[in-house]
Amino acid sequence: MSSIKEQFEIPAKLKTWSYALIGVGLLALIVGFITKGRGTEEEQAVFIGTIMYNTIFWTLVTNASMFFICITTLAMGGWQQSFRRIPEAISTMVPIFGSITVVVLLYVVFSGNHHIYHWLDTNAVASDEILKGKSGFLNVKFFTIWTLLAVGLWSLLGWRMRQLSNEADVAAFNGETGPSFIWRNTVRAAMFTVWFALTVGSTVPWLWLMSLDAHWYSTMYSWYTFASSFVSGMSLIALWVIYMKNKGYLEYTNEEHLHDLGKFMFAFSIFWTYLWFSQYMLIWYSNQPEETLYFKHRVQGVYKGIFFLNLIINFICPLLILMKRSTKRNYTLVTFMAVLIIFGHWIDFYQMVMGSISKEHVTLGWLDFGILSLFVGLMILFVAKALAKKPLIVKYHPFLKESIIHHT
């Protein structure tokens, strides 16, 4: 153990880069506010929508890290222990990005911005049978409470999970404390997973994203959103693992672990496509006007290019490139694919949100990339800080050896 570099020191370059990205992002935010944020209601909706999909995307992606820890814990997985501190550090972003999301969403809801959420328009709801039927779910009170609860409990339960892993830094476990440690991990992971299912797996995408098209619904939508965020989350973990390997940390992590991360990226890209297609085909086949309205301007309108680019980046590329075993064990190719997948799903979130807010014009431009750079910068800076706070190895975790000798 003595030769292991346990403590991460933040390289100056990383700080410079993240500050630069945050600076660019803030600049874009300010310029965007001046040029669009004070314009017509449509322009304001585009401005807020752009921030909205970015913050929702990054909240869900970073939250996927904690979900990854919890499911591997529940499955009694040992292989992830050698780099477990990476997803832990990424999940510390949930309170930060979550708060931004809460602020943005509650601002939208309380300012009654019905260009974004049509169901906020009380006059429209009063004379609309469909919206009236949904009003028990789509109303300001429920939205507010559920959003606060979702972000609050993700942060709290994730924090409890991270606190527990601190015990593995202190002292070795024995036959008595070891199983009890694993059991407490299981219980806390289960609590998070159940809440995750009730939020990311169902209600949160309905409230935050699907209600942008207030009349439309799809039972695939939440799973689709979850798959999108989970595959990007796995890609983000892979990127950080590779970065740390490049800096000479994580000696116990090798291409065997990378291979498994690559498998997750591959498998959940396919899973995402499965949901994409299931949602698309059923609506295409039954051809009901109230269902096809979601796809109308995406498949036949101005969003056509982005809509199919999305499918190529998120399905064809991972399918053909990540299929080979040697690709999943290659640091360069996994890095490339991880960046591509995160970008692809960011585009996916873009068309999910902006395709509903701005149906006639594709708004993708400097503002989108500026806000993206703000979130990427924040993520890099705070994840690096979180990584520097704790040892990189859960030294006394009972399953650590399993991870060291891991073999795929």
Next chain:
Amino acid sequence: MAKKKFVVGCFDDEATLFPAVKKVRTAGYKIHDVYTPFAVHGLDHEMGLRETSLHTAGFIYGITGTTTALSFISWILTYDWPLNIGGKPHFALPAWIPIIFELTVLFAAVGMVLTFCYLCQLSPFIKKHHFHARATDDLFVMVIETTDKTNVEDLKAFLSNAGAVETDVQIAEEGWWLGRYDKDQVPFQNKIVAA
């Protein structure tokens, strides 16, 4: 169908098998195969076996299935027998995807199973020599090919040194043959192993 002389070393533990494989290889002997009661992780790597090309074969079978389904359905529904189904276009790609997918999986699965059997020389009416009955029970059986120059006694001693609990010399077919065990060869050649 050449008979060859093999030296067989039996190990009763994975932990002794791995270093033994390494020692045998560095000593320059050629390992014919290692027969184990269960799949041993990393043994293929230790034996220096090349990566299997079964997945490449699977990919090709899958692509074949995709092309077969796509070309056949599109030929039927756009050229040979176009039907108006619910006012959909004749070239109704989304509706075909499930069938294309199923045929891809079917071709890949069946093709890979058959290829796997072929690579492992598994088939009805095909026989292979069994080096040790307990290879399917609790022994790890390492089989080493010999040449005219191999000193068999040396090799046996070498294996015992490396931790083999049992060693012997067998002259056997190296590949498969068509036929029946009872006629051509008693499968375990009087090697009734004492439990």
